[in-house]
Amino acid sequence: MMLGGGGEVVRVQALAESGVANVPSQFIQPPEKRPGPGGHSHSPDSGVPVVDLSDWDGAREEVGRACRDWGGFQVRNHGVCIGLLEQMRKAGLHFFRECSMEEKLRYSCDPHSPASEGYGSRMVVDKEAVLDWRDYLDHHTFPISRRDPNRWPQFLPNYRELVAEYSDEMNKLALKLLSLISESLGLPSSCILDKVGEEMYQNITVSYYPPCPTPDLTLGLQPHSDMGALTLLIQDDVGGLQLLHNNTWVTVPPISDAILVLLADQTEIISNGQYRSAPHRALTNSHHPRLSVATFHDPSKTRYISPAPQLLSKDSPPRYRELLYGDYVSSWYTKGPEGKRNIDALLI
Ligand SMILES: O=C(O)CCC(=O)C(=O)O
């Protein structure tokens, strides 16, 4: 089956539920990107660092190591109520599983405007593009002036309050983590935030990956690193998110009370490359739908980002050119995340 090009939106869940045995060709990855058989196994000793935040001093060193080696780590005892994580996962699942298509479409994002808020699926912009096996529901949550709860579904009586509370809690945790990451670089705790700007932008994306009949040939989400400063992600117990570590894709083991922290590109730049943003991708599987909730923390588009001056010296010159964050976002949407590291274009 071939889908047409030119602005068509394919709802992956509807496609999956129609019972297709072979997925449309646009979802088939080129051979070098296919996960292949056996790409799905994961064990609790995957090596992805887990940091206990109840011991702040001990955490600093572990965080430094994790940021250098992995660009990401899971945190426990992070101060966010576990019940809130559970409620957010349940609500996300409810939207995709219990709401009719008609209801979901009431909250559709504008397919012609990148990063518009709402219910979306990757658009077929040209016939060559490979599509992700994923639908999503995106919310704009910070600064507060961007919150427009009228665009947040009302399928559960408390959904809007839930999103607002989840957003506030993730914002608080992101601020704490940016301090800890600054300290782990030997910098004053406010250093990264000073660069990113007090007025961080936050978006929450609930991703739904329906079962896929050809998980060896398809990806839920293609390899990319996130473009902003810091991502906080929770997932259900299905598993499928992978981090690239020493050229090997490693599955992040689902831990129900943990939050995964992913360094994004701007933090790599601010650290002058001492820390790396984490390349990641999402697999599909043929049996279980999977849900994740990613909360992105980004600089304002008017912000200039460059390596922290405290990390520069004669022996350690800047490795990245200064950039206007808004320009970086535009180039990300034009070129797409397709496997290459957009950040490499800024290397000196
Ligand atoms: O679903 C996941 O686990 C990953 C989501 C993600 O990487 C993203 O939305 O940028």
Ligand SMILES: [Fe+2]
């Ligand atoms: Fe991501």
